[in-house]
Amino acid sequence: MVAGEKVLQMIGISPLTAKKIKRFRSIRRGYWSLVVFALLVFLSLFAELLVNNRAIVVSYNGRLYFPTYGNMIPGSVFGLDYEYETNYRQLAKKFRAEQDGNWIVMPPVPYGPYENDLSAGRYPPTPPSFSQKHYLGTDTSGRDVLARLVYGFRTAILFSLALLAITYVTGIIIGCAMGYWGGLFDLLLQRIIEVWSNIPVLYVIIIISSLLVPSFVILLVIMACFGWVSRTWIMRTVTYKEREREYVLAARALGASDLRIVLSHIIPNTVSIIITFVPFSIAEGIIALTSLDYLGFGLPPPTPSWGELLHQGWTNMDAWWIVCSVVVALVLTLTLVTFIGEAIREAFDPKMHTTYE
Amino acid sequence: MTGTDNRNTDGNTPLLAIRDLVVSFATDEGQRIRAIDGVCLDVKPGEILGIVGESGCGKSVTALSVMRLLPKPAGRIESGRIIFDNIDLAKLAPNRMRAYRGSRISMIFQEPMTALNPVHTVGRQLVEAVLLHKKNIGKKEAMSIAVEMLEMVGIPEPGRRMGEYPHQLSGGMRQRIMIAMALSCGPDLLIADEPTTALDVTVQAQILELIKRMQAGTGMSVIMITHDLGVIAETSSRVCVMYAGRIVETADVKTLFSSPAHPYTRGLLASIPRLGTRRKTRLPVIPGVVPSLSDLPPGCRFQNRCDRVMDICRSVPPEPTVVGTGHTAACHAIGM
Ligand SMILES: Nc1ncnc2c1ncn2[C@@H]1O[C@H](COP(=O)(O)OP(=O)(O)O)[C@@H](O)[C@H]1O
Numbered sequence: 001m002v003a004g005e006k007v008l009q010m011i012g013i014s015p016l017t018a019k020k021i022k023r024f025r026s027i028r029r030g031y032w033s034l035v036v037f038a039l040l041v042f043l044s045l046f047a048e049l050l051v052n053n054r055a056i057v058v059s060y061n062g063r064l065y066f067p068t069y070g071n072m073i074p075g076s077v078f079g080l081d082y083e084y085e086t087n088y089r090q091l092a093k094k095f096r097a098e099q100d101g102n103w104i105v106m107p108p109v110p111y112g113p114y115e116n117d118l119s120a121g122r123y124p125p126t127p128p129s130f131s132q133k134h135y136l137g138t139d140t141s142g143r144d145v146l147a148r149l150v151y152g153f154r155t156a157i158l159f160s161l162a163l164l165a166i167t168y169v170t171g172i173i174i175g176c177a178m179g180y181w182g183g184l185f186d187l188l189l190q191r192i193i194e195v196w197s198n199i200p201v202l203y204v205i206i207i208i209s210s211l212l213v214p215s216f217v218i219l220l221v222i223m224a225c226f227g228w229v230s231r232t233w234i235m236r237t238v239t240y241k242e243r244e245r246e247y248v249l250a251a252r253a254l255g256a257s258d259l260r261i262v263l264s265h266i267i268p269n270t271v272s273i274i275i276t277f278v279p280f281s282i283a284e285g286i287i288a289l290t291s292l293d294y295l296g297f298g299l300p301p302p303t304p305s306w307g308e309l310l311h312q313g314w315t316n317m318d319a320w321w322i323v324c325s326v327v328v329a330l331v332l333t334l335t336l337v338t339f340i341g342e343a344i345r346e347a348f349d350p351k352m353h354t355t356y357e
Numbered sequence: 358m359t360g361t362d363n364r365n366t367d368g369n370t371p372l373l374a375i376r377d378l379v380v381s382f383a384t385d386e387g388q389r390i391r392a393i394d395g396v397c398l399d400v401k402p403g404e405i406l407g408i409v410g411e412s413g414c415g416k417s418v419t420a421l422s423v424m425r426l427l428p429k430p431a432g433r434i435e436s437g438r439i440i441f442d443n444i445d446l447a448k449l450a451p452n453r454m455r456a457y458r459g460s461r462i463s464m465i466f467q468e469p470m471t472a473l474n475p476v477h478t479v480g481r482q483l484v485e486a487v488l489l490h491k492k493n494i495g496k497k498e499a500m501s502i503a504v505e506m507l508e509m510v511g512i513p514e515p516g517r518r519m520g521e522y523p524h525q526l527s528g529g530m531r532q533r534i535m536i537a538m539a540l541s542c543g544p545d546l547l548i549a550d551e552p553t554t555a556l557d558v559t560v561q562a563q564i565l566e567l568i569k570r571m572q573a574g575t576g577m578s579v580i581m582i583t584h585d586l587g588v589i590a591e592t593s594s595r596v597c598v599m600y601a602g603r604i605v606e607t608a609d610v611k612t613l614f615s616s617p618a619h620p621y622t623r624g625l626l627a628s629i630p631r632l633g634t635r636r637k638t639r640l641p642v643i644p645g646v647v648p649s650l651s652d653l654p655p656g657c658r659f660q661n662r663c664d665r666v667m668d669i670c671r672s673v674p675p676e677p678t679v680v681g682t683g684h685t686a687a688c689h690a691i692g693m
């Protein structure tokens with residue numbers, strides 16, 4: 001523990017922060033939620049290796065192929081009679097039948113998120129089947145539900161994180177400026193924000209998505225345009241409080257410029273407050289994207305998305321596996337994020353620092 | 358106004374001359390109250406000037422006005438001049454004023470516990486202070502200056518302390534570090550606003566000793582602000598006594614303690630415990646309370662607590678009157 005603190009201190013983390021981290025780690029539920037969540041996010045970044053219709057490795061006539069990333073490999077390369085992309089699941093069956101020493105390693109879930117698997121000759125949606133390796137069944141167009149879930153998770157997380165980054169950077173800059181300089185600038189921006197936050201975001205998105213197909217970036221920009229407000233508000237309040245602290249006065253008495261005071265004194269001191277909002281913002285981002293997709297105003301099909309799955313499941317209650325999978329996934333993710341958020345809040349709570357014994 | 362010209366009789370040009378300074382604050386009711394109302398004082402090169410007065414009398418506001426660090430937008434310099442080295446600081450543009458802070462005029466504060474940034478190491482803050490005004494030196498050089506400064510203010514193992522955080526240090530240590538930061542660019546004037554009020558008695562004496570030593574070493578001027586006449590006796594050569602936003606008496610320390618002219622000063626001196634007094638006797642305390650700045654009586658501000666109050670005191674505010682060499686007091690009773 002002591003050694004760990006030394007290391008933290010060496011990379012520029014103050015003992016106070018180290019203490020907070022230590023306290024966070026001691027809140028088991030939050031800590032393990034973070035571990036699991038981080039692992040899920042990490043794995044989802046390599047989803048192509050885990051959930052994909054492309055093989056991980058193909059050994060054909062003594063040569064190794066790695067089809068996962070990069071251009072598609074036509075069937076003819078592996079001695080098949082077509083020029084379109086190899087069907088690796090069939091190729092695997094063929095290799096097994098031929099016993100020629102060729103082999104193939106498929107991902108654990110051998111289906112892609114865009115792929116309609118109609119080969120079984122059954123009418124989708126099909127229920128979960130281990131023999132088909134459709135562990136959570138297929139959706140109404142025969143796409144693997146698990147594959148859609150995994151890629152949908154990645155989309156939602158990346159969206160959420162990007163939104164987080166944009167809104168926090170904007171919010172911190174504007175909020176800090178408002179809180180630090182105050183006065184007319186603050187007053188003016190307050191009014192602008194009040195007007196701005198009364199614009200119904202959903203209508204704006206509906207209008208825009210009726211004019212053009214919202215891409216990931218467009219949706220992100222729209223959401224960011226409205227999301228910065230609450231961050232700004234928090235930052236403004238925190239800066240106001242921090243600005244009154246004596247060390248700011250002391251720094252100014254030494255001749256520090258406003259910019260230096262904001263960057264090197266105020267912002268570092270507000271990080272521990274801002275950070276407690278991060279997990280909740282991530283959850284918000286996921287929920288926002290999911291609901292937009294559910295309503296059909298989100299990312300265009302066939303982008304894998306939880307909202308779209310939820311909508312499918314809702315309208316096809318017979319195919320219970322769809323709605324069950326996505327609801328469980330959603331609840332699980334949001335629970336993890338909430339546990340993390342609670343633990344961070346508890347660990348970083350300034351009330352916790354003073355204890356009288 | 359009559360007092361201003363009598364002040365500087367020995368021909369020694371002051372380093373800092375405050376003339377008729379008026380500072381007002383906006384109250385919640387929308388009025389403006391005058392926290393400082395016509396303050397005049399001189400700080401000569403190389404002297405330690407004490408400013409003493411009860412809490413709330415405007416000592417900090419005076420200091421912050423010199424630094425031009427009044428809390429905005431509530432506080433504002435209404436009128437008056439703050440002449441430092443022939444420049445009127447009261448009218449200086451903000452960015453030019455910044456060049457003065459820390460390099461020519463420094464300030465240390467009452468609360469060493471909160472005057473250092475908790476998230477940065479002591480070393481980082483010291484180096485920052487050095488680099489703020491010495492743009493042409495490298496980080497390495499700044500580091501060695503910082504260590505030197507720490508050594509000078511009497512911090513053992515300065516190299517190790519550089520890597521520590523404020524909360525790892527005692528109050529006395531932190532005040533020493535604040536002093537090191539304030540003096541790192543060799544200012545001509547140090548304003549110490551109750552530098553020992555938050556410290557233990559033994560540490561207080563050490564810090565005062567340090568300030569005196571640094572002053573003697575560098576020849577800078579010091580404004581020592583305190584509510585404690587004991588601190589004044591120990592450090593200052595001259596004293597200004599403040600009451601309700603005005604300076605009521607100015608004298609050198611010996612004169613002030615031996616023959617105070619203003620009834621308020623006499624009251625203050627009488628309330629200091631002395632060796633030899635029996636424990637049971639209660640200290641004489643000045644009766645009454647300081648009038649509220651928003652509801653000042655016409656005439657003398659001390660009238661409601663004064664034992665020598667006269668009719669004139671209730672209508673005409675007293676002007677500073679010369680009592681002796683370098684000794685002025687604002688009281689109608691003088692010379693009567
Ligand atoms: N930030 C402020 N807002 C409003 N009034 C203030 C503020 N700071 C000081 N004042 C007024 O100025 C008076 C003098 O304060 P100050 O100089 O801090 O006293 P002290 O002599 O104890 O240092 C106070 O009594 C108060 O009325």
Ligand SMILES: [Mg+2]
Pocket residue numbers: 413416417418550551
């Ligand atoms: Mg004060």
